Amino acid sequence: MNPFASRVSLNMQGQHNTTDTHKYSVILPTYNERKNLPIIVWLLAKVFNEHGLAWEIVVVDDASPDGTQEVAKELAKVYGTDKIVLKPRAGKLGLGTAYMHGLTFCTGDFVIIMDADFSHHPKFIPQFIKLQKTYNLDIVTGTRYRSKATPSLSDARPGGVHGWDLRRKLISRGANFLAATVLNPGVSDLTGSFRLYRLPVLRHIISLTVSRGYVFQMEMMVRARALGYTVGEVPITFVDRIFGESKLGADEVVGYAKGVWSLFTTI
Numbered sequence: 001m002n003p004f005a006s007r008v009s010l011n012m013q014g015q016h017n018t019t020d021t022h023k024y025s026v027i028l029p030t031y032n033e034r035k036n037l038p039i040i041v042w043l044l045a046k047v048f049n050e051h052g053l054a055w056e057i058v059v060v061d062d063a064s065p066d067g068t069q070e071v072a073k074e075l076a077k078v079y080g081t082d083k084i085v086l087k088p089r090a091g092k093l094g095l096g097t098a099y100m101h102g103l104t105f106c107t108g109d110f111v112i113i114m115d116a117d118f119s120h121h122p123k124f125i126p127q128f129i130k131l132q133k134t135y136n137l138d139i140v141t142g143t144r145y146r147s148k149a150t151p152s153l154s155d156a157r158p159g160g161v162h163g164w165d166l167r168r169k170l171i172s173r174g175a176n177f178l179a180a181t182v183l184n185p186g187v188s189d190l191t192g193s194f195r196l197y198r199l200p201v202l203r204h205i206i207s208l209t210v211s212r213g214y215v216f217q218m219e220m221m222v223r224a225r226a227l228g229y230t231v232g233e234v235p236i237t238f239v240d241r242i243f244g245e246s247k248l249g250a251d252e253v254v255g256y257a258k259g260v261w262s263l264f265t266t267i
C-alpha cells in the first residue's frame with residue numbers, strides 16, 4: 001500500500017479537501033436490524049459521498065428471523081452490489097466471527113467496524129480518517145471515555161454514553177477498568193467496537209485473536225498494542241439503540257473476565 005497515495009488539506013471549517021484514493025470497507029454485523037439497516041446505510045453513503053471517498057459495506061447477517069437479509073438485498077439493488085455486499089451466515093454465530101467472516105470479503109485499504117443500530121454514528125468517520133492520516137496510524141478507535149482525541153485533533157468533541165441504565169454503564173466501566181488495570185494497553189475504551197483499521201493490520205490481529213464474544217474487541221486492542229501497532233482515539237457519543245434489543249447477556253460478562261485472565265497469562 002502506498003502511504004502517500006492520498007493528499008489531504010483542511011479548509012477553514014476543518015473539513016477534508018481530499019483527493020483520497022483509498023477505499024473504505026465497512027463491516028456491518030447484523031442480527032435483527034431490519035428497521036435500522038436502511039437508515040444506517042443511507043447515513044454511511046451520505047458521509048462517504050460527501051467526502052468523496054470510495055466505499056463498500058459488507059453486511060454480515062446471521063440468518064436474522066426479522067428479515068434483515070431481504071432488506072439488505074433491496075439495498076444492494078438501490079446502491080449497487082459493489083457497494084452493499086451481503087455475506088450472510090446460516091445462524092447466529094456471534095459478533096467476533098461475524099467480523100472475521102466479513103473481513104475475508106473486504107476490498108478496501110481500510111476497514112471500519114461498527115454496530116448497525118446507530119449506537120455508532122457515521123458522522124464520526126471523517127474524524128477517524130483525519131486522525132489516521134494526520135498521524136499515519138494503524139488503528140483509530142472511538143472512545144466513550146476520553147474527552148479529547150489522542151493524539152490531538154483540533155475539532156474533536158467530548159465523547160460519552162447515552163441511554164444506558166446504571167447496570168449497563170457499570171458493566172462497561174468495570175470491563176474497561178479491569179482490562180486497563182490488568183493489561184495496561186494505554187487505550188481508554190477497550191470494549192467499544194467503532195474502529196478503523198488498516199486492512200492488513202486487522203487481518204494480522206484477527207488471525208491471532210482467540211475470543212469470539214463481546215470480549216473480542218478488548219483482545220484485539222490488547223494484541224494490537226502488544227504487537228506495537230499505533231492506535232489513536234476519537235471521542236464518540238454512544239447512543240443506545242431505539243429499535244430492537246442488545247444481545248449482551250450474563251454469559252458475555254463471564255466470557256469477558258475469562259478473556260482478561262487468559263490474556264494476562266499469555267501476553
Ligand SMILES: Nc1nc2c(ncn2[C@@H]2O[C@H](COP(=O)(O)OP(=O)(O)O[C@H]3O[C@H](CO)[C@@H](O)[C@H](O)[C@@H]3O)[C@@H](O)[C@H]2O)c(=O)[nH]1
Pocket residue numbers: 028029030031032033060061062092093094095098114115116117119172191192193194214217241245246247248
Ligand atoms: N452477524 C451478527 N451480528 C450480531 C450478533 N450479535 C450482535 N450483532 C450485531 O452487532 C451489533 C452490536 O450488537 P448489540 O447487541 O447492539 O450490542 P450492544 O449490546 O449495543 O453492545 C455494543 O457495545 C459494546 C460495548 O459496550 C460492544 O462491546 C459491542 O461490540 C457493541 O458495540 C449490532 O449491529 C447487532 O445487530 C451476531 O451474533 N451475529
Ligand SMILES: [Mg+2]
Pocket residue numbers: 115117119241246
Ligand atoms: Mg447496540
